[in-house]
Amino acid sequence: MIPTPDLSHIKKQDYDRVYEPAEDTFLLLDALEEDEKLIQSLKPRICLEIGSGSGCVTTLLAKIVGDSNALFLTTDINSFACETTRQTGLQNKVTRIEPINTSLVDGILPRLKNRIDILCFNPPYAVTPHEEVGSFGIEASWAGGIDGREVIDELLPYIKDILSPQGLFYLLLIEENKPKEIVEIMKNQYGMNAMIIMQRRAGREKQFIVKIHH
Template sequence: MIPTPDLSHIQKEDFDRVYEPAEDTFLLLDALEEDQELIQLLQPRVCLEIGSGSGCVTTLLAKIVGDANAIFLTTDINEFACQTTKRTALHNEITHIEPLRTSLVEGLLPRLKNSIDILCFNPPYVVTTHEEVAGTGIEASWAGGIDGREVIDKLLPYISILLSTNGIFYLLLINENKPMEVVKIMEEAYQMKAEIFMERRAGREKQYILKIQHLKNE
């Protein structure tokens, strides 16, 4: 079992500016640990986390992969989150994480087309008004707009373009995001394999990890 990354370097007041790891973060960590053997067998060369926040998820993923030659990229619209991601990596003796300040995957294509072996996203999924979605501070980590899906739906068309042949996308959703609708979209609109890999109740909130991959030719 790989220990949860140490976040003791992050001050309490920092969490006014960057998303503090919570039940959703830990569910995503658990999903990566559950698939640890598969991830290691895949021998990923390029990993990407969208919306890295504290950097906790990518730091754990780097420990799972354990290959100093692999590339770990993260994106976040929040500059302080990018800085915190780098600090978390270094604090946990991970030196090969490169944070990029951008929205979703803007600027990464076409250079990374079909290159991402492991893709992770704990998106802004909270149901809000459309007007709350456009922020670049802490609110960008949670405001999801209508059905909590506005940011998620912007990303979905890029998944088949980003993932490598054997790549895996781990996406966190809540019940209000209509996860089975997302599964159907990925299957019917983008011809990808999508399934609910893990689920958990956190208080009144039901959380899910969707696992999405290219269809394999039998």
Template sequence: MIPTPDLSHLTKKDYEHVYEPAEDTFILLDGLEEDAGKLRSAHPRICLEIGSGSGCVSSFVGSILGASTTLYLTTDINFHACRCTRQTGHQNKIPIDAVNASLAAPLMRRLRHAVDVLIFNPPYVPTYSDEADDAQLRADIPGAWAGGKDGMQITDVLLDQVEDLLSPVGRFYLVAVKQNDVPAIRRRMLDIYGLQSEVVLQRRAGGEHLYVIRFTR
């Protein structure tokens, strides 16, 4: 078993502004661990996590792939999350470049068809659309969970960017809940972009039915 990254440097005050790892985080870690052998054998050069929060997930991927052969990039609209991500990388000896940005917006041109591992644990909780808009605008902790209509308002934007980002051997890992309509997501990515998909893990956690979906070319 690959250990969960050390987050002991983060404080209660940090978690007032940054999403604390929870069941959705841990199912994503478990899904990535399921694929650890395949990830290592692919020798990925660029790993990009969208919405890195505490930095737990990218640091975990770093523990799978190693610190020296892969470039670890993250984005988050929350400045506090970017700071925490860098600190978590340092704490776990994984060099992470954290970019304060919405989704992959400033990286699209430079990373076109270059990302070997793309990861997104999105704000998936169904809310009113204006609540999701306000959360993104404020760029604080509500932006980590307020997902708008069907919980898909933010995810929909990234799904339209995935094909442009993925390398020929790229893998995209997405966390979703049942309300997001996982079969519809999978059909959309196949019918529009030709991306194959598989549910790596699914699990009930409290009132949520969580999924980790892997997309590949």
């Protein structure tokens, strides 16, 4: 059992500027822990979390991977989230986190084409008006537009070019995002393997983890 990363360095008012870990975060952490031995067996060299927020997920992933020369890249459109991610790593004695202040995978491709061994994304999945998508502040962490899918759908075409041949992608979704439809899109449009590996109800939300690989 790997302890949840220590976030005591993040002040209460900081959560006005960066997403506070909640049930969705913990479901993603549980999925990574469940696959601990599989992840370790891959001996990941480069891991990427899109939309790292507090840095909680990448920090736990680094603990799972353990002592190695693996590099942990993160992206976030919110510059405060990038700095918070770095600090969360340091708070938990993880020094190999490299935050990049960018949107989704801008700046990652083509340089790291088919190089990412573990990819994680807890996307902005809330159903919101289209106009709320693409902010640079805290709203960017939840505003997902139509069906909560606008940001997710923007990323899906890149997955086959991001993942290494043995790479794994852990994607968090809610029921409104139509997770079964996403599984079918990844299989039929992009020729990838995709399956729902975990689901949990959190209040009124039903949350899912979809795992995708070549």
